[in-house]
Amino acid sequence: MKKYIINENRYFDSVELMRISSHLRKHSGVSDAQLIMGSETNKQFLIDMGLDESNFKNATPMDLIIYLDLNEGQDEGEIIKLFEEYISSQQETGDSVYQPKSVSGAKKIYPGLNFTLISVPGQYAAWEAREALAGDMSVMIFSDNVTIEEELELKTTAQEKGLLIMGPDCGTAIINGIPLGFANKVNRGKIGLISASGTGLQAVTSEIHNSGEGISQAIGIGGRDLSEKISGISMKTAIHALWNDPETEVIVLISKPPAEKVTKEILEILSGSPKPVVVYFIHTQIDSPNPNIYFAKNLSHTAQIAVALARGERDKKTLEKYTGKKLSVNDIKYSGKYIRGLYTGGTLAEEALNELQDLGFKIYSNVHHDEKYQMKNPLQSIENTIIDLGDDFFTRGNPHPMISPESRIERLEQELKDPDCGIILMDIVLGNGSNEDMAGALLPTLEHVPDSKQVCIYVLGTDLDFQDKNLQISKLRGKNIHIFESHIEMIEFAGVLLTGGNK
Amino acid sequence: MDTKKINSLFQTKLQVLNIGLVMFHRSIKDSGGESINMDWNPPAGGDRNLMEILRKLKGEK
Numbered sequence: 001m002k003k004y005i006i007n008e009n010r011y012f013d014s015v016e017l018m019r020i021s022s023h024l025r026k027h028s029g030v031s032d033a034q035l036i037m038g039s040e041t042n043k044q045f046l047i048d049m050g051l052d053e054s055n056f057k058n059a060t061p062m063d064l065i066i067y068l069d070l071n072e073g074q075d076e077g078e079i080i081k082l083f084e085e086y087i088s089s090q091q092e093t094g095d096s097v098y099q100p101k102s103v104s105g106a107k108k109i110y111p112g113l114n115f116t117l118i119s120v121p122g123q124y125a126a127w128e129a130r131e132a133l134a135g136d137m138s139v140m141i142f143s144d145n146v147t148i149e150e151e152l153e154l155k156t157t158a159q160e161k162g163l164l165i166m167g168p169d170c171g172t173a174i175i176n177g178i179p180l181g182f183a184n185k186v187n188r189g190k191i192g193l194i195s196a197s198g199t200g201l202q203a204v205t206s207e208i209h210n211s212g213e214g215i216s217q218a219i220g221i222g223g224r225d226l227s228e229k230i231s232g233i234s235m236k237t238a239i240h241a242l243w244n245d246p247e248t249e250v251i252v253l254i255s256k257p258p259a260e261k262v263t264k265e266i267l268e269i270l271s272g273s274p275k276p277v278v279v280y281f282i283h284t285q286i287d288s289p290n291p292n293i294y295f296a297k298n299l300s301h302t303a304q305i306a307v308a309l310a311r312g313e314r315d316k317k318t319l320e321k322y323t324g325k326k327l328s329v330n331d332i333k334y335s336g337k338y339i340r341g342l343y344t345g346g347t348l349a350e351e352a353l354n355e356l357q358d359l360g361f362k363i364y365s366n367v368h369h370d371e372k373y374q375m376k377n378p379l380q381s382i383e384n385t386i387i388d389l390g391d392d393f394f395t396r397g398n399p400h401p402m403i404s405p406e407s408r409i410e411r412l413e414q415e416l417k418d419p420d421c422g423i424i425l426m427d428i429v430l431g432n433g434s435n436e437d438m439a440g441a442l443l444p445t446l447e448h449v450p451d452s453k454q455v456c457i458y459v460l461g462t463d464l465d466f467q468d469k470n471l472q473i474s475k476l477r478g479k480n481i482h483i484f485e486s487h488i489e490m491i492e493f494a495g496v497l498l499t500g501g502n503k
Numbered sequence: 504m505d506t507k508k509i510n511s512l513f514q515t516k517l518q519v520l521n522i523g524l525v526m527f528h529r530s531i532k533d534s535g536g537e538s539i540n541m542d543w544n545p546p547a548g549g550d551r552n553l554m555e556i557l558r559k560l561k562g563e564k
Contacts, residue, residue, distance in 0.1 A: 011544050013524055039549075061549035094529050099542035103520065110539050112518045117531075119523030120543060127546050127554060128522050138512060142523070162508045176517045178536035181527060185534060217513060241506040245513050432530040466533070 003076055004055035007064040011037065014121065016090050017064075018399040022406065023086055029074030034397070035083070038063040045397055103131035117180055118167075119143055125168060126150040133157050133165075140220065141167030142181050148229055151222070155233040164241065165234055170220035171198030172431075174205065181220075182402065184431035185464035189214020190310045192248035194238040196225050196255035197282070199345030200299055202431060202460055203487060204254060204280075207303035209462045210469075210485060213310045216247040226258030232266055239266075243274055250309045251277045252302060256350070257284045267293070276314070278305045282347070283354045297322040298351060300486040324492045329500050334480075335452040336422025339494060340415045341386035342408055344401040348427045348458070348487055349388035355491045356384065361498065366391050381415065386425075402434045405441040412445050416453065423454050423494050427487070430461025430469060437467065439475040449480040454497065456482045458490045 017035040024033035034049070036042045038059025046067065047053050056065045068079060093099070100106035107113055116132035118125050122145025132139045133154065141154075146168035158165040166173055172195075173180045177188045184202055186209035195201035198220060205218050219242075221234040235253065242248045251273070258266070258281055267286070270277050270293050279286065280296040288295070294309070294316060296302035301322045308319055339356065343349035349367060356363050365386045366378035375382060378393050389401040389408055401408050408426070415421045428438045435441065439459075449455050457476060461469040473483050484490035519538040521528040531538040547553035 011549075015524055061545060091525055093525055093540045094532060097539065099540050100520075101542050101544075103522070103541070106520050106539060106541060110518070110520075113520045113539060114512055114515060114518050116520045116522060117527055117538075119521075119527060120545075123551070124545050124549075127558075128543075132520070136508070137520070138509060142527070162505045164509050176513060176515075176536075178517050178519075178531055178534050180519075180531065237504065237506065237509070240504040241509040241513070244506050244510045247513070432534070433526065 001070045001072070001074070002051075003066075003068040003070060005066040005068075005080070006038070006056065006059050007066065009062050010064045011062055012064060012087065013119070015119075015399065015403075016087070018397070019090070019403065020083060020086050022399055022404055024068075024079060024083060027079065027082065029071050030068065030079060031071055032067075032069040033079075034065075034067040036065050036067075036397075037061055038065050103128060103135055107135045113137065115175065116140070117142065119181075122146045122168070126154060129154050129165065130157070133161060133163060136161065136163070138164040139166065140170055140173055140175075140180055141165065141222070142170060143167070144169040148224060148227070151224060152230055152233075155225075155230060159233055159237060164219070164237055166220045167222040169224070170222045172201045172218070173220040174215055174218035176217070179432050182429075182431055182433040183218070184209070184460075184462050185466070186462055187214035187464075188216065188247075190216060190247065190249040191252060191306045192216040192242040192245060192250070193218045193252040193254065194221060194235055194242070195219070195253070196221050196223050196235070196258075197347040199429060199460070200254045200280075200282070200347040202345075202429060203299045203348070204252060204303045204306070206460055206462050207300060207486065208307055209464070211303065211307045213307045216245060217242065223256065226255050226262045226266075228259040228261055232258070232262045235266065236269060239269060239273075249275060250306050251275055252306050253277060253279045253281075254299075254302065255280075256282050256347070276309045278302055278309065282350060291316055294319050296320075298355070298488040299347075300488045325489055327489070327493045327496055329493065329496050332454060332497060333451070334422045334454045334497070336418070336420055337383075338381075338420050339384045339423040339425065339498060340381050340418075340421050341425040342411055342415070343386065343388050343425070343427050344390050344408065345427050345429050345460070346388050346390055348460075349386050351487060352425060352491055353386045355488065356386070356495065359495045359499070366393060381418070381421070383420075387411070402429050402438075405435060405438055409442065409445055412442070416445070416449065419452065421453060423456065423497055425456050425458075425490060425494060427458045427460060428472060430459070430465040430467045430472060432466070434467070437472075439472040443475055446476065446478055446481060449478070451480065454480050454482065456484065456490045456494055458484045458487045460487070
């Protein structure tokens with residue numbers, strides 16, 4: 001029984017609606033549920049699903065479309081009541097203060113506001129960011145789907161005003177000790193970070209905390225900042241800000257491969273750095289004679305160099321030399337031939353892909369740069385496969401896998417049944433915004449890992465995260481399961497397993 | 504490069520205006536930060552053409 005309900009002029013965010021849709025789909029009387037705002041893109045998504053357009057043709061971007069496919073005998077009112085209860089709990093701010101309706105109104109009522117966090121749909125994010133800059137506030141834009149032209153315009157304005165734009169598509173930051181977006185709770189300290197990669201920033205800040213050091217500021221800049229068009233405006237501003245920050249003694253830069261021209265410009269700026277700088281531009285070989293700039297080989301190495309520098313070590317040769325741990329894989333047996341990575345963090349998927357390729361393996365992926373190894377059907381693994389489950393292919397109409405475990409559990413079950421699969425790699429990313437108990441959600445599936453396979457899990461997070469890293473790890477102990485707190489150690493372990501003749 | 508405003512922000516208690524996901528507002532407060540949640544609706548009722556006209560009226564580029 002298919003039902004279409006349109007709530008006129010009732011706006012909700014898509015992330016919240018996806019969470020509710022997935023919550024309603026778990027009800028035994030619901031065969032399918034889609035709650036979606038009536039934008040043209042969303043209506044096309046429903047049409048692509050095979051739904052009858054006449055039922056929602058006139059809905060506007062401000063109207064909520066509720067589509068329910070109910071099982072025989074299921075009362076529609078009960079499901080709507082469930083929706084209303086869930087949405088009101090999601091909208092609960094936990095305080096009773098007045099909520100302003102505009103940025104200028106907010107500044108009039110609360111003149112102390114000094115920072116804006118924007119997570120509205122991309123097409124409206126630039127509008128609100130302009131208002132925030134006009135109000136003399138630095139801005140973090142969590143939203144994606146902001147055009148690169150808008151990004152350039154916002155960052156140029158911010159630069160002229162001496163303000164900072166973090167993003168668009170900036171998932172993580174820690175400013176003045178407060179985690180913003182999907183960030184981990186870490187101790188404060190001497191190390192300041194600037195990153196164009198969200199999960200990369202989370203991994204390095206967590207490892208620094210876990211090593212006993214702390215963070216002064218962790219500044220996200222968005223994945224396109226080091227493109228030729230944006231030319232690193234936010235990274236350059238942030239470098240100068242951290243130079244002038246008395247709390248920061250060591251600076252860390254993280255990015256996916258930047259445009260060549262921008263790399264040169266950044267290195268030119270760094271040549272005048274009064275503070276030691278650790279640079280990790282993923283899969284980019286850089287060499288610099290500058291004694292104050294240190295190049296890292298992977299995320300863990302980045303954290304290790306930063307920690308050593310914070311503790312006074314300065315020998316460039318020692319610090320830049322990366323040697324993996326000697327990992328023992330004796331007595332670990334499995335029979336499947338191939339490795340399968342089921343990742344929720346994009347940067348981690350990319351690091352796994354690059355490192356395994358460097359070890360000589362041919363890897364297929366839905367995010368491979370080389371077309372030859374790009375998967376035509378990401379739902380079906382080919383030989384050695386690394387999947388980024390946070391890619392648009394998987395998240396269109398579904399919550400991100402860091403929030404909702406369903407898509408990964410389904411894929412994990414599929415891989416566990418595949419006789420060709422021998423090693424499975426996974427990440428569990430903790431912190432604000434992530435699932436409250438990912439280990440608990442995966443556990444029923446992980447209790448039955450057959451002897452033909454080995455499952456390796458990297459847990460990214462800290463003991464201060466609300467999920468508690470140690471508690472999550474304690475839940476995951478089990479047969480044929482290996483837990484890591486460093487991503488590269490997990491990759492190296494898997495590499496030794498794959499090449500070490502343990503079969 | 505003048506970064507006085509940013510460095511002054513680093514030395515002041517963060518007071519966030521949260522526009523969008525309410526869960527971020529709650530996370531900031533749970534971490535001991537200050538946040539005001541905006542009661543947000545798409546500008547100009549989500550009408551892109553109207554948004555453009557309003558921008559021009561405000562003299563923005």
